[in-house]
Amino acid sequence: MSQFLQYLFSGVTVGSVYAVVAIGFNLIYSATGVLNFAQGEFVMLGGMVAISLMPLMPLPLAVMVAVGVVACCGCLLEVALFRRLRSHSVLHLVIITIGVSILIQEAALHLWDEKVRSLPYFTGNEVSSVTVAGASLSPQVFWVLGTVALGVALLQGFTRCTLSGRAMRACSSNPEAAMLVGINIRTMRTLAFGLSAGLGALAGCVISPIAMTHYDMGPELAIKGFAAAILGGLGNPMAAVVGGLLVGLLEAFSVSLVPSALKDVSAFAVLLLVLFLRPHGLLGRPSGTAVREA
Amino acid sequence: MKPRWLHPLPVVVATVIGFQLATAAAGKSYYLTQMTMAVYYAVVAVGLSLVMGYAGQISLGHGAFFAMGGYISALLTTHDLAAWKTAGWVRWLEGMGVLVVRPNLYEVGDLLTVAPWAAFGAALAVTGGVAVVIGFPSLRLKGLYLAMATLGFGLIVYRIVLGNRLLGAADGITGVPEWSLGFGLSVSGRSGVRVSNYYLAWALALGVVVLLQNIVGSRVGRALRAIHDRETAANAMGVNTARVKLQAFVVSAVLAAAAGSFLTHYNQGIGPSEASALKSVRYVALVAAGGMANLWGTLLVSTALNFLSLRGYFGTYDHAVFGVLLIVIITLAPEGPLRPLGEAMRRAWRSVSGGKEAGRGAA
Numbered sequence A: 001m002s003q004f005l006q007y008l009f010s011g012v013t014v015g016s017v018y019a020v021v022a023i024g025f026n027l028i029y030s031a032t033g034v035l036n037f038a039q040g041e042f043v044m045l046g047g048m049v050a051i052s053l054m055p056l057m058p059l060p061l062a063v064m065v066a067v068g069v070v071a072c073c074g075c076l077l078e079v080a081l082f083r084r085l086r087s088h089s090v091l092h093l094v095i096i097t098i099g100v101s102i103l104i105q106e107a108a109l110h111l112w113d114e115k116v117r118s119l120p121y122f123t124g125n126e127v128s129s130v131t132v133a134g135a136s137l138s139p140q141v142f143w144v145l146g147t148v149a150l151g152v153a154l155l156q157g158f159t160r161c162t163l164s165g166r167a168m169r170a171c172s173s174n175p176e177a178a179m180l181v182g183i184n185i186r187t188m189r190t191l192a193f194g195l196s197a198g199l200g201a202l203a204g205c206v207i208s209p210i211a212m213t214h215y216d217m218g219p220e221l222a223i224k225g226f227a228a229a230i231l232g233g234l235g236n237p238m239a240a241v242v243g244g245l246l247v248g249l250l251e252a253f254s255v256s257l258v259p260s261a262l263k264d265v266s267a268f269a270v271l272l273l274v275l276f277l278r279p280h281g282l283l284g285r286p287s288g289t290a291v292r293e294a
Numbered sequence B: 001m002k003p004r005w006l007h008p009l010p011v012v013v014a015t016v017i018g019f020q021l022a023t024a025a026a027g028k029s030y031y032l033t034q035m036t037m038a039v040y041y042a043v044v045a046v047g048l049s050l051v052m053g054y055a056g057q058i059s060l061g062h063g064a065f066f067a068m069g070g071y072i073s074a075l076l077t078t079h080d081l082a083a084w085k086t087a088g089w090v091r092w093l094e095g096m097g098v099l100v101v102r103p104n105l106y107e108v109g110d111l112l113t114v115a116p117w118a119a120f121g122a123a124l125a126v127t128g129g130v131a132v133v134i135g136f137p138s139l140r141l142k143g144l145y146l147a148m149a150t151l152g153f154g155l156i157v158y159r160i161v162l163g164n165r166l167l168g169a170a171d172g173i174t175g176v177p178e179w180s181l182g183f184g185l186s187v188s189g190r191s192g193v194r195v196s197n198y199y200l201a202w203a204l205a206l207g208v209v210v211l212l213q214n215i216v217g218s219r220v221g222r223a224l225r226a227i228h229d230r231e232t233a234a235n236a237m238g239v240n241t242a243r244v245k246l247q248a249f250v251v252s253a254v255l256a257a258a259a260g261s262f263l264t265h266y267n268q269g270i271g272p273s274e275a276s277a278l279k280s281v282r283y284v285a286l287v288a289a290g291g292m293a294n295l296w297g298t299l300l301v302s303t304a305l306n307f308l309s310l311r312g313y314f315g316t317y318d319h320a321v322f323g324v325l326l327i328v329i330i331t332l333a334p335e336g337p338l339r340p341l342g343e344a345m346r347r348a349w350r351s352v353s354g355g356k357e358a359g360r361g362a363a
Helices: A002-032 A039-053 A059-080 A090-111 A139-161 A163-173 A175-180 A185-211 A218-232 A237-254 A260-277 B008-026 B031-054 B062-078 B088-095 B116-139 B145-163 B191-217 B219-229 B231-236 B241-267 B277-290 B295-310 B315-332 B338-352 B356-362
Strands: A130-132 A135-137 B099-103 B110-114 B179-182 B185-187
Touching: A002 A039, A002 A135, A002 A139, A002 A163, A002 A185, A002 A218, A002 A237, A039 A059, A039 A090, A039 A185, A039 A218, A059 A185, A090 A218, A090 B277, A090 B315, A135 A139, A139 A163, A139 A185, A139 A237, A163 A175, A163 A185, A175 A185, A218 A237, A218 A260, A218 B145, A237 A260, A260 B116, A260 B145, B008 B031, B008 B191, B008 B295, B031 B062, B031 B191, B031 B219, B031 B241, B031 B277, B031 B295, B062 B110, B062 B116, B062 B145, B062 B241, B062 B277, B088 B099, B110 B116, B116 B145, B116 B179, B116 B241, B145 B277, B185 B191, B185 B241, B191 B219, B191 B241, B191 B295, B219 B231, B219 B241, B231 B241, B277 B295, B277 B315, B295 B315
Parallel strands: none
Antiparallel strands: A130 A135, B099 B110, B179 B185
């Protein structure tokens, strides 16, 4: 039983990070139709920037500044690059995000180095643990879960209850109509990139004490986040949470069945199976009539 | 219109021969070694061009396909089967003429391994099969799902070759024997056969380009271009889009494996870095740099860039160079830098040659 809980919590913890990456994918995909391959890089940058800021300021401030900085990077990326490429096809835009991903990785390699770093534990240290029903957990697990839950709730509140949030949803469901009612689509796209980057950075900070931060952690997170996103149903940010948790749990429990080297294969198998059996995701509806030229 | 005499094939052949003669004259024939490797890498890019430029899909797994080809060839041609000499399947393989005996360089006794040609065949078959498994689910759908599926596949292949002792882990596999093709030709890094290997690599690359040009000009190629332009319309016209995309992807993966197999014999070994995601991104960058749907452009640009990279001109910024290249080229010249360059040259030529046509254009 305690073994089971141990796996459960570890699955939910990594799963919540995948969920955040998946939400990031969804935000940008809904706003622009682009699959952003640099999504995992935002998570890495968040951790790295916060770690570099640690000597200068207390931890909470460092995390906040890191989130702000990375969110600005996301906005900047949209303003400087994607906004100028309106006439480019989605294929070209996606290829550009691949280039951006490599560039951020290489920049991180030269700015920092290839050492594995981490933030200090938010409360307690490596050995402190909390026992829940026989499973001993690091207090950081609760920080991760709490922060991600708060972030998702705030995002949900933002998109449901504020004017800008509603405008953003309008843009993703029908850009032309949104334009007709006077919504500035370009601002909304910038906002989507900023939010997506900021959320990723936040996840990168809270997971850093447990999972460490490394300059090439991005692509792996991106692939798992993407698996989570399509498992939930691409285009639906909240379904991504379900998808993320499922991928995380699957990964955690697969360790008890197969050698841990094959742990990463499970996310990939999920990806292929979902594409094969239910490409619109568990919670999505088949696109049917809607034709979106890719 | 392009002048008839400017067909790329003779021009490229002349350049290839010219490069060899120039290096021989300058006494720098070791340049040929890097050039040969660059050409093999270019074959991967040319194959990928079929997927990216014509089918309008992105594959981030071509580094992994290349590595699969190389690793299967390397493993089968170096793994000693002498311990199973009496087993039924080894006897059966021996009866098929698939196995060869060669002297062990390090210990007493002989090695019993799979012959290079059979390993090559196995590499192509396995890679083709894997490509079908990945491509079938992800290419049925509209959208760029293949990119993610292949990225995931690439990460797994990298993890496997890096963590598997049979595959040499971080050291890779070394001591891959040479592959003699008959007619005095053999794929090998010995300096004695450097020139013939240089021409062999080019012959393979040119053969691949001509083959792919024929595919592109055929019914399948027209279907591919229709899919690239507008998938729904192509579908409505009766093109089985999923099948055509899958065919293009599998052909391209098999070509990558073939290049990997050849280069592994040429280098007498292969390492895990070939399977890394950065290598796959590099191939994508090379296709973009060559002009996406431009096979000759991809061949020439990627040979040149790979050659510079292998000579170490990019230093520690090796990967970053390709990332920047990717962004800059797609941003400024999404059809590739060669076409605008060619047009600029043609305009310059017109203005020099009396301005007759240019004048008409202006009026």
